[in-house]
Amino acid sequence: QEARLSVVYSLPATNDLMQSYFAFVEDVNANGAGILQIDLRGGTEILPRNEQMNAVSRGIIDLYFGPAGYYQRQVPELTPLDAAAVPADKLRAAGLHDAIDAGTRERAGVAFLGAMGTGYNFQFYTITEPKIDDDGTMDFSGLKIRGGASYDPMYQALGIARVDVPAGDIYTALERGLVEGIGFTTIGVSSGGWQDFLRYRIFPTWRQGNTIIAANAAKFDGLTEEQRAYLMEMIQKHEMLAYDAAKALEAVDTAALAEAGVQDVVLEGAGAAEVTAAFQDTFWVNVAETLGEDAAAKYRAIIDAANGS
Amino acid sequence: MLMEWWEAALLMLGMVIGLMALCVPVAFAFLIANLIGAYIFMGGLIGVEQLVANTGEAVSSFVLVTVPMFVLMGNLFFHSGIALKIIETLDRSMGRSTGRLSYISVLCGTIFAALSGSNMANTAMMGGLLLPQMEERKYQRHMSIGPIIGSGGLALLIPPSTLAVLLGSIAQISIADLLLAGVLPGLVLALLYVATIWLQLRRNPQAAPAYDVVTAPFWEKIRLICTYILPMSLVVFCVVGLILLGITTPSEAAAFGVLSVLVLSILYGRFSWDMVAKSLEGTLRVSVMVFFIIIASKTFSQVLAFSGATSGMIAWATSYEFAPITMLLIMFVVLLILGMFVDAISMMLLTIPIFFPIAAAMGFDPIWFGLVMLLAIEMSGTTPPFGLLLFVMQGVAPPGTTYWTIVRAAAPYLICDLILLVGLIAVPALALWLPGLRF
Amino acid sequence: MNGFWRGFDKLLNGLAIFAALIIPFMFVSIVYDVTTRTLRMFQINWVVAITEYALLYATALAAPWLLREKGHVSMEALRTLMPARVTGPIEKAVVVLCAVACAIVTAFAIPITIQNIGVGDMRANFLDRWLLFVPVVICFALCTVQFIRMLVTRESLYKGVSADQEGL
Ligand code: NA
Ligand code: NA
Numbered sequence: 001q002e003a004r005l006s007v008v009y010s011l012p013a014t015n016d017l018m019q020s021y022f023a024f025v026e027d028v029n030a031n032g033a034g035i036l037q038i039d040l041r042g043g044t045e046i047l048p049r050n051e052q053m054n055a056v057s058r059g060i061i062d063l064y065f066g067p068a069g070y071y072q073r074q075v076p077e078l079t080p081l082d083a084a085a086v087p088a089d090k091l092r093a094a095g096l097h098d099a100i101d102a103g104t105r106e107r108a109g110v111a112f113l114g115a116m117g118t119g120y121n122f123q124f125y126t127i128t129e130p131k132i133d134d135d136g137t138m139d140f141s142g143l144k145i146r147g148g149a150s151y152d153p154m155y156q157a158l159g160i161a162r163v164d165v166p167a168g169d170i171y172t173a174l175e176r177g178l179v180e181g182i183g184f185t186t187i188g189v190s191s192g193g194w195q196d197f198l199r200y201r202i203f204p205t206w207r208q209g210n211t212i213i214a215a216n217a218a219k220f221d222g223l224t225e226e227q228r229a230y231l232m233e234m235i236q237k238h239e240m241l242a243y244d245a246a247k248a249l250e251a252v253d254t255a256a257l258a259e260a261g262v263q264d265v266v267l268e269g270a271g272a273a274e275v276t277a278a279f280q281d282t283f284w285v286n287v288a289e290t291l292g293e294d295a296a297a298k299y300r301a302i303i304d305a306a307n308g309s
Numbered sequence: 310m311l312m313e314w315w316e317a318a319l320l321m322l323g324m325v326i327g328l329m330a331l332c333v334p335v336a337f338a339f340l341i342a343n344l345i346g347a348y349i350f351m352g353g354l355i356g357v358e359q360l361v362a363n364t365g366e367a368v369s370s371f372v373l374v375t376v377p378m379f380v381l382m383g384n385l386f387f388h389s390g391i392a393l394k395i396i397e398t399l400d401r402s403m404g405r406s407t408g409r410l411s412y413i414s415v416l417c418g419t420i421f422a423a424l425s426g427s428n429m430a431n432t433a434m435m436g437g438l439l440l441p442q443m444e445e446r447k448y449q450r451h452m453s454i455g456p457i458i459g460s461g462g463l464a465l466l467i468p469p470s471t472l473a474v475l476l477g478s479i480a481q482i483s484i485a486d487l488l489l490a491g492v493l494p495g496l497v498l499a500l501l502y503v504a505t506i507w508l509q510l511r512r513n514p515q516a517a518p519a520y521d522v523v524t525a526p527f528w529e530k531i532r533l534i535c536t537y538i539l540p541m542s543l544v545v546f547c548v549v550g551l552i553l554l555g556i557t558t559p560s561e562a563a564a565f566g567v568l569s570v571l572v573l574s575i576l577y578g579r580f581s582w583d584m585v586a587k588s589l590e591g592t593l594r595v596s597v598m599v600f601f602i603i604i605a606s607k608t609f610s611q612v613l614a615f616s617g618a619t620s621g622m623i624a625w626a627t628s629y630e631f632a633p634i635t636m637l638l639i640m641f642v643v644l645l646i647l648g649m650f651v652d653a654i655s656m657m658l659l660t661i662p663i664f665f666p667i668a669a670a671m672g673f674d675p676i677w678f679g680l681v682m683l684l685a686i687e688m689s690g691t692t693p694p695f696g697l698l699l700f701v702m703q704g705v706a707p708p709g710t711t712y713w714t715i716v717r718a719a720a721p722y723l724i725c726d727l728i729l730l731v732g733l734i735a736v737p738a739l740a741l742w743l744p745g746l747r748f
Numbered sequence: 749m750n751g752f753w754r755g756f757d758k759l760l761n762g763l764a765i766f767a768a769l770i771i772p773f774m775f776v777s778i779v780y781d782v783t784t785r786t787l788r789m790f791q792i793n794w795v796v797a798i799t800e801y802a803l804l805y806a807t808a809l810a811a812p813w814l815l816r817e818k819g820h821v822s823m824e825a826l827r828t829l830m831p832a833r834v835t836g837p838i839e840k841a842v843v844v845l846c847a848v849a850c851a852i853v854t855a856f857a858i859p860i861t862i863q864n865i866g867v868g869d870m871r872a873n874f875l876d877r878w879l880l881f882v883p884v885v886i887c888f889a890l891c892t893v894q895f896i897r898m899l900v901t902r903e904s905l906y907k908g909v910s911a912d913q914e915g916l
Contacts, residue, residue, distance in 0.1 A: 012478075012479045012658060012661075012662075013658070013661075013662040014479055014480060014481050014661060014662050014665075041615065041617075042614055042615070042620065042658075042659075043658055044655075044658060045610065045611065045614045045619075045654075045655040045658040045659050046611055046614045046615040047359070047363070047611060047615070048363050048366035048367070048611070049366075050366055050869075050870070051359065051362050051363055051366060054359070054362060055359055058355045058358065058359060059352070059355065060351050060352050060355055060356060060359050069870075070870055071870075072870065073867070073868030073869060073870050074867050074868065074870075074877070076868075142788055144785065144788075148870065148871075149793075149797065149870060149871055149872045149873060150870060152793075152873060161785070161788070161791045161793075162793050163785065163793065164793050164795070164796035164797065165558055165796075166370075166371045166372055166558075166560060166796065167478075168372055168471045168474050168475050168478075168560075169372070169471075169474075169558035169559055169560055171474050171477075171478075171484050171485075172469065172474070172552065172558060172559055173555075173558050175485075176552060176553060176554065176555030177555040178555045178556065178557070178558060191478070191481050192478055192484075193477070193478075193483050193484050193485060196485065328845075329822075329823050330823065330826055331838055331841070331842055332822050332823055332824055332826055332827050332838070332839070332842060332905075332906070333822065333842050333845065333846065334815075334820040334821065334822040334846070334905070335820070335821050335822060335823070336820055336821075337820070337846045337849060337850075340849050340850075340853070341845060341846070341849045344849055344852055344853070357852070357856055358856050358859075358860065361853050361856040361857050361860060361884070362860050362881075364853070364857075364884055365804065365877075365880035365881050365884055366880075368803050368804050368807055369800040369801060369803060369804045369880065370800060370803070371796045371799055371800050373803055374774060374778070374799050374803060377771050377774065377803075377806070378774075378775065378778075381771060381775070551782075556782060556786050557782050561778050561781075561782055564774070564775050564778035564779050564782075565779065565782070567775050568775075568779055589768045589769075589771055589772065590768060592768075592771055593764065593767060593768045593771065593806070593810055594814065594817075594819050596771070596806065596807070597767070597806065597807050597810040597811055597814050597819070598814060598819055598820060598821060600803065600806075600807040601807055601811050601814070601820065602821070604807065700821050703821045704819070704821055708907060711823075711824065711825035712821075712823050712824075712825055713825050
């Protein structure tokens with residue numbers, strides 16, 4: 001008998017990152033007649049963003065598509081994904097998916113099925129020219145950079161003055177120079193039209209994307225062996241297609257930014273190390289605080305192994 | 310439980326309209342329909358649980374802070390007596406003329422549209438500010454409420470406009486171009502509103518009676534204008550100036566508008582704690598009434614969308630192939646119908662992914678089409694049964710002003726919106742000329 | 749019973765005053781945040797998160813007071829079209845319906861509040877999500893009581909408008 005899974009997503013349907021999910025759904029439905037069909041129910045117009053994972057947990061809807069980042073404080077077991085730096089297949093081989101899945105099942109009755117967000121990263125973009133000291137580090141202190149609360153530890157480590165600007169106001173904030181930069185993904189900047197105001201793109205990037213596929217655990221477990229196998233096969237295929245798509249989108253944004261005259265500033269040596277450390281060091285401290293030392297160490301071991309593979 | 314989309318739509322809308330007809334307060338009518346809808350469409354009791362969880366999210370959104378701030382600004386203007394002084398000054402410098410305050414409403418509405426991106430905030434503020442003056446001067450309701458509710462909507466077309474920015478980013482079109490595209494149509498709309506007032510006055514001059522004022526001598530006029538009109542530029546600066554200087558975001562700017570009115574009231578010697586307390590009470594009444602309706606109607610939009618009623622309607626309406634102009638009108642009508650029941654952001658999330666590809670296939674300019682959508686959203690604030698501006702106006706209007714009075718007063722201004730739509734179709738340059746100058 | 753309602757009125761008034769004070773609090777914190785940000789000194793970054801909660805608190809805590817004050821909008825005009833003998837029973841039914849709806853929301857909001865103890869909110873590190881549901885519980889519990897009061901004391905839900913004001 002054919003199973004039907006309903007989906008809620010937290011990004012607008014027109015968002016670049018959503019296109020990989022839509023391709024996945026199309027593929028599943030085209031080849032899954034008689035086995036499994038996926039039903040896109042809608043986005044934040046059907047369930048508010050902060051409640052979508054709860055709705056999956058309650059079993060009102062079967063699948064969640066979108067960033068894991070929105071639920072890092074509700075389901076902290078999703079957090080370790082951020083420290084990964086390699087494509088999804090390597091993470092899966094190293095056992096990260098299984099480890100997160102075990103954690104999210106216990107916390108919220110949610111099964112972690114796939115990481116669709118490998119392939120793009122986070123980095124700084126600034127309006128003002130970066131001040132690079134003699135030792136190659138960039139002077140971030142006092143810079144007004146837009147970011148949500150989740151950026152707090154890292155921004156504090158770098159001395160950045162985090163400015164909380166709601167999404168609808170980012171455009172004006174950049175246009176008028178209210179903030180001097182943003183921390184954002186390597187893709188999607190040109191969709192917001194922000195390249196008109198941003199002048200510098202700062203490397204290195206500091207972490208990978210974290211868009212995911214999650215499911216109501218009971219619903220997933222209730223599928224037949226064949227249905228589960230088909231779904232997981234498709235997810236593994238599309239994790240890597242999403243990786244490729246993100247790389248292609250990165251190229252689109254790079255071209256758009258170059259055309260708008262945005263310059264790349266590549267920090268090296270101590271400068272690169274400072275940015276990387278500001279994320280990694282504060283990151284694992286926070287994971288240890290929310291999940292405990294043991295769990296943090298366990299996740300870190302898996303991720304270090306994957307990142308080194 | 311599977312239903313056809315139209316069965317779900319009929320059930321949900323039928324419940325709300327039926328409950329409202331029984332005189333259940335609007336917010337509670339939505340709430341009752343939500344509870345039943347969630348039970349039916351979202352899987353029984355867990356659906357009800359989810360619905361209740363959603364209520365916590367509905368108004369906890371920073372951009373909504375402009376509503377209490379602008380309403381507070383209007384209340385301070387009113388309770389400090391500065392508003393009265395400004396109107397007296399205008400009276401004494403303009404002399405006797407019919408319907409003056411109606412025209413002033415449109416002027417104020419246009420200026421405030423350039424200050425704020427929220428149609429609800431502007432309508433509430435101007436309603437609280439000008440309506441009492443107009444009542445006192447025996448204006449009929451359609452000459453007082455109409456111009457205010459009509460021009461309150463201009464906030465969405467004339468930048469800054471939060472909804473235009475959201476529309477631009479969801480549709481992935483140039484936000485700068487979309488904001489610029491709204492300027493001329495917004496001004497044209499204001500002119501159409503002026504023409505509407507003029508026509509209504511020609512039919513019945515007693516609807517907004519002229520009243521005798523002693524026109525001030527020249528130097529007195531100058532003195533009055535310097536004392537009461539010029540200082541208003543401080544308010545404009547504190548809102549628009551601080552945005553342009555990169556000091557505040559559009560959402561934060563309203564707080565500085567409040568600050569500027571407080572400073573003015575001190576300078577005029579009209580500051581008192583009693584005045585502040587009255588202003589706060591007025592602000593609380595309006596904001597709570599509006600936000601309570603937003604909580605209930607936003608969750609209603611969600612249950613309606615969850616049931617598949619809205620997406621079903623959109624898919625059905627766009628499933629036929631017609632000529633571009635027919636297709637445009639179909640999409641516009643769909644937006645108008647959705648706008649009667651669904652909040653603006655949900656409406657954009659639902660329709661943009663479907664409408665923009667259709668618009669592209671029909672050869673419409675995306676910025677132009679974005680503006681047409683914005684116009685439909687602007688209209689949705691005033692379309693019964695669930696136009697939010699209608700409820701806002703009912704909340705600020707004098708006791709005894711009924712919903713139907715407001716609906717009727719607003720109707721001619723909706724016709725102006727339709728005339729603008731025809732104008733945009735006939736002369737796309739109306740929208741596209743300004744953005745075209747950018748390059 | 750009168751003593752109970754007097755105390756209840758005091759509670760509603762107290763909550764409304766608290767809600768009213770939230771408005772200047774939002775105003776001052778936004779002005780303070782923008783000023784210090786512009787001057788680059790003593791920067792704070794909790795204003796957006798706190799304001800989002802404050803909007804909900806102001807709404808939820810003052811809504812029962814507004815209900816008593818008859819400040820919630822309704823299509824009162826239609827009552828003048830109804831035959832006089834049915835308006836009374838219909839109003840009673842409406843009040844019962846509203847009371848039941850508010851009681852249901854309260855009943856569901858209490859366990860949700862408890863479930864969210866210790867669950868963080870992405871908006872800020874210091875906010876827990878149960879704080880989002882406490883005002884919902886208070887709001888709908890008090891609205892339930894206020895609707896029941898309307899049944900008991902026969903106080904009308906409506907401001908009362910006459911037919912000629914309707915223009916119908
Ligand atoms: Na209008
Ligand atoms: Na505006």
